[in-house]
Amino acid sequence: MRVLVVHNRYRSAQPSGEDRVVDQELALLREAGHRADLFERRSDDISSMSLPRKAVVPVRVPWNPAARDALAARLRADRPDVVHVHNTFPLLSPSVLDACTVAGVPVVATLHNYTQVCPTGTLYRDGAQCRACVGRLPLPAVRHGCYRGSRLATVPIALNLAANRRRWSASVDRFFCISAAQRDILVESGMPADRLVVKHNFVPEPGVVRTGRAEHLLFLGRLTEEKGVRLLMSAWDRIAAGGGLGVALALAGTGPLQDEVARWARDRDDVHYHGLRDPAGCRELIARAAAVAVPSTWLETFGLVVVEAKAAGVPAVVAGHGSLAELVDDGVTGLTHRPGDAASLAESLRRIVADPERNRELGTAARADYERRFGPRAGLANLVGGYRAAIASTGHGAAAVTTST
CATH class of the missing domain: 3.40.50.2000 (Glycogen Phosphorylase B;)
Known part of the structure; x- marks a missing residue:
């Protein structure tokens, strides 16, 4: 053709x-x-x-x-x-x-x-x-x-x-x-x-998948209001006030809110801002994640990072509306939270890392879904x-x- x-x-x-x-x-x-x-x-x-x-x-x-x-x-x-x-x-x-x-x-x-x-x-x-x-x-x-x-x-x-x-x-x-x-x-x-x-x-085969202990929760994408970055920062502050999760939050990307994100992350041990990463660097960050967070407040038409995470055997925590709810089967391939609700997002992030064995099961199911629908x-x-x-x-x-x- x-x-x-x-x-x-x-x-x-x-x-x-x-x-x-x-x-x-x-x-x-x-x-x-x-x-x-x-x-x-x-x-x-x-x-x-x-x-x-x-x-x-x-x-x-x-x-x-x-x-x-x-x-x-x-x-x-x-x-x-x-x-x-x-x-x-x-x-x-x-x-x-x-x-x-x-x-x-x-x-x-x-x-x-x-x-x-x-x-x-x-x-x-x-x-x-x-x-x-x-x-x-x-x-x-x-x-x-x-x-x-x-x-x-x-x-x-x-x-x-x-x-x-x-x-x-x-x-x-x-x-x-x-x-x-x-x-x-x-x-x-x-x-x-x-x-x-x-x-x-x-999404093509990533060439790198998750093995061993996860190092962080990950936000990967454009740093804009509609992508839910400020919502994620608010949820993470709630988590930090309660003693943290034992893993850091990693953020990678650029956009209008990058200066605000960089200031927020500065001098914190529980947050790492990586700036703009090349595709290989993004795949590496995903493969080291306990989950990717996609807390978008707008109606995403897809959610490419969710599928990239699935390909690496990593579950996602996503806003439970639009295409994101379509991509993630709540409790099977990841978790959903109430859109725009920082408390709900914080709770879902806690749940995704609280039980490592359950987290691995979610990641295995996410990889199987990738092979069936998105490979x-x-x-x-x-x-x-x-x-x-x-x-x-x-x-x-x-x-x-x-x-x-």
Whole structure:
């Protein structure tokens, strides 16, 4: 099968799980013998642009004719069986969908967030869940300056949503939702249910798994309000006031709250802030953990770190809502806590380390769930199956439909 993946990479200063998913799926397809190529733009390139070119970037968020023409030329040269679209913001734009339509190439799109119904893609504002723009013009987002706290910066992405909502629905043959919880919200918003399918992200074998005594509890991710970092700090202070757990809390990542986290961790023996770690360093931190903590206050569309922990035989403590409750079977592969409740989170963290034997059982069950639902074999079957369905629905690429995986 010939696959062309279309993706706008995020800034390297803010590592994205979405970028990792793209790279991992490309490698998976290539290892299975498919021809998988990449058409990409990089947000890092914006910093080296001239001032006039930088000024044009926001204007072209809803429609970028240069990106459309470049992809059209690539489609004529490569003649792929299917195009797989991931992120188009800010340097590609939904104009790439038009290039695919004109070329008659089936399109699959992975929805990594909620940008189809929310300009910022988070359904989150001012420390609380928000659906003010779902199913209507995204004027509330502009009024509140939801993107980077700026009304002016929010205008291009609000226009993008308003102008291209129908284009996405008309041009994409198959939408991959990365959790059932995400799909439910998008169906409720009016997106075409018959083309929204659940395809969980897969995780490659980590190469390192947990052995021996765990050294810490781990938070690994972006240091933002919605990821629950402040909630975790509050819960840990409760734990420390009660005498601690006998293991430290390790935090790794970067983001708007990194200075606050670093100050909080400074001069404490029970907290270690590791900053930004490379993928190998992240895998090592996970393999040494008693559990990973994912106390997100927003509705995560997936929870990649939960599956990365499963792959290493490590259970998770997660907020019991959205996709996180879907990924963790409470009391079987990890524990859940009441979302936004520091006392509940603290109690779940205590329970996950209180009984080492029970913790090992949870980790073993988590690893078994990874092998069944989230490993490379399941990932390839789900990915190629989605491509085949998209191709079959349009009548294009009949030969590719019967290609063996």
